Amino acid sequence: MSAQGDRGVFLTTASSTREAVEEGKRVNLRIELIDGKRLAELMLRHGVGVQAKTSVTLFDLDEDFFEEL
Numbered sequence: 814m815s816a817q818g819d820r821g822v823f824l825t826t827a828s829s830t831r832e833a834v835e836e837g838k839r840v841n842l843r844i845e846l847i848d849g850k851r852l853a854e855l856m857l858r859h860g861v862g863v864q865a866k867t868s869v870t871l872f873d874l875d876e877d878f879f880e881e882l
Contacts, residue, residue, distance in 0.1 A: 819843060824852060 823833065826849040837844045847855070856862050 821845070822847060825849060826852065 820843050822845045823829075823837075824847045828848045828850070829837075829846045833846060837846050
């Protein structure tokens, strides 16, 4: 007995080859291709396998404050 799925995910830490992208399109997008860049983005977005080290607060100059002086 063989198991057969109708969807799949193909992960690579590099980039997907042209052939892999074409195959993904050929099977009507039932295969999700995730390359290294997207994998890193997903890891950061969902906090998987990463730890925050530094938090930074950025400030904008409030020009309205100085105009009212």
